[in-house]
Amino acid sequence: MKTVPARRSLRLHLVLAVGAIGALSAGCASKGPEPVASAPIDLRERHPIVLRDAPRSLDVFVGRSGKALDPRQRDDVIAFAQAYRRSARGGLVAEVPTGARRELATQDTLGGIRAALAQGGVSPAALSVRTYPVRDPLLASPIRLTFASLQAQLPHECGQWPQDLGTTDFKFSASNEQYWNFGCSSQATLAAQVADPIDLVRPRDEGRPDIVKRMNAIAKIRQGQDPSTQYRSSTPQISNSVGGGT
Template identity: 45%
Template sequence: MTLPGRPSRPPSRPRRTPALAAAALAAALGACQSDRAATGSIYPMDYRARHPIVLADGDRNLDVFVTGTGHLDPRQAADIDAFLLEYRRYGRGGLLVDLPRGVAPGLGAGVERTASAIRRLGAENGVPARAITVAGYAVADPGLASPIRLSFRRMEARVADKCGLWPQDLGERSPAANFRNEPAWNLGCSTQATFAAQVADPVDLVRGRPEGRIDTVRRVKDIGQLRDGKDPSTAWRQDGKTSVKGAVE
């Protein structure tokens, strides 16, 4: 009860303790933490980062077409020689020879003679008989040419992902995507794939080769010319012939 003529006093507020203030501050910071937006990875701009070249084991194949007589023409013999040379240098595991089964009448003997010629060429190229595995595959259409398939495993360079993927439209997409001016995802993939296919030894992409043997005769000659005050370099003429110290070779 208040006396007349005296103003009423406002009700007293409870004091906040330091513990309550700390709890309120922590709750506010937690709310800010929950409102934070998560961002993704940055889009790679370099085509070498989008389509890296990796080293992996792959199959090397050669189809040797069979004739009625089982004779290897010079073209196929040269192809087999090159294929066997590659196998000796880079092959892993054995050499698989797949013979067609169920061929047209009259080609069965030619298949066997061609396979014998391939084994003979393998022996001549230093491929032992124990490294050759002979298998067979069923022919789907006897009317078509059914080759003998040679295959082996070797390490090769290839692009890590698949070319020809277009996850975004090249035309009008969205204002945000258009103003970013980013390259298309598939840009540069075919260039990387072509470069990887042209590398003869994939290890060259990982490390350089050691130095070869020096040409001692050439080095001694060049050092002697330098000591005499002469130029040991070679002058090249426009017609393609070399001129060494005024003498035309």
């Protein structure tokens, strides 16, 4: 008769012990490191294209004293001036080297830059001149033209590998997910090819419609004809040009 309460007491102690062990293990698990979130699946979320004001520069190398800009550099400065008129967000600055013992040639090159800017539609008065010291006189020290413009870029550089692609991380290797650097170069190339970064934010307004073409298409539809444009080419066939074909 006394063995039954003893067994019940033993079972109760075992249940309490198991519960205490579970509570301790749960407390230890809660203090462990939190799981690291994986990279976004969509590459546009990992490597988003953002708009920012970034400097745009052109290096004009100093020529000989008494000489104007060569044709290549003159065309570069004219194109740079047109880009400044189109997308500048501030002033135009020229950083001129000093201490290279070529002050006369530097001033002549600066004068050629002012003339090329005028050809590109930029007033020479809009150019602010600053100086920078030359560290190595044996190296070419150009005159750098700079202005700020709205550009499409990535918020980070490509070529980063935060995760190992080998077998050291079995969980990531078995997940069959894209690695972090995937799509970074294509996004950076797309951002560099955009002529107007605002096109990534909103579309442009529609141009004026061609009323004559629209009325001709409506008239063809009313007559039951095909309103599409028929393109005719007078280019001869390749087989006829080379004398082949039987």
